[in-house]
């Protein structure tokens with residue numbers, strides 16, 4: 105389809121796309137800890153078993169509807185409902201009813217495919233109920249002595265996720281919104297992956313100018329990893345997870361390459377991260393007040409917005425083939 109045609113039949117972006125979504129950083133969930141989550145318009149529960157496995161289930165007990173996280177209790181590899189103490193394992197199967205001779209066959213809760221790697225807990229969302237068709241890749245270098253851990257935070261933003269994703273192709277906003285001059289900019293789309301290569305000059309809030317070179321990669325519709333070289337070498341995570349139709353969590357994390365193997369000071373790291381976070385808040389200020397144009401009036405200097413929408417729209421549609429993203 106040409107870019108012009110893609111514009112004539114814009115994707116609807118209704119519902120929630122298929123893909124991996126970050127729901128926790130690993131250090132936010134200790135063994136035995138239980139937390140309520142609200143994502144994809146649903147109530148969920150995340151817990152870490154005594155052996156250390158992160159699990160995500162629908163929140164409401166099939167027995168009489170109690171919320172498994174209010175209050176939550178882990179026992180071994182399972183979670184115990186606070187109301188009548190039915191116990192469910194990480195796959196959502198009821199493994200114990202303390203006062204019954206027989207566990208009802210329908211005593212199970214939907215479990216979400218969950219993986220933990222790169223210091224994050226990811227769940228797979230698929231409106232068709234099918235399993236993952238790609239894996240979360242390793243973040244190269246993370247967890248080695250050469251890099252700091254993640255300095256992470258979460259923002260709650262009133263917007264539709266498509267606004268965040270469009271940033272990856274939107275060349276024309278860099279200078280007016282972020283004060284960065286992108287001199288060399290291109291995008292690639294391949295299967296479930298979208299990449300931005302971006303080289304230019306940044307004008308940090310504290311003054312001066314820094315040359316930068318970055319590669320930002322979306323693995324699926326909601327999880328982006330950026331490798332950036334400027335004065336320092338850093339990695340960024342931008343991961344959004346929809347709470348409801350126009351509300352989402354944006355998880356933002358930064359890891360720095362250690363200079364000569366030395367940890368940067370906490371003060372330095374905080375200042376560096378604040379500077380980057382300020383850049384995202386500049387976008388947020390726009391996103392929270394704009395409308396979405398299904399057929400935007402574009403000019404020749406705009407980035408590949410129709411191609412991005414076509415790529416992103418596929419995650420909302422049924423798979424074209426078993427291998428399709």
Ligand code: FES
Pocket residue numbers: 165166167168169170185186187188189190
């Ligand atoms: S509501 Fe969960 S055990 Fe009864």
Ligand SMILES: [Fe+2]
Pocket residue numbers: 271277281282387
């Ligand atoms: Fe931006």
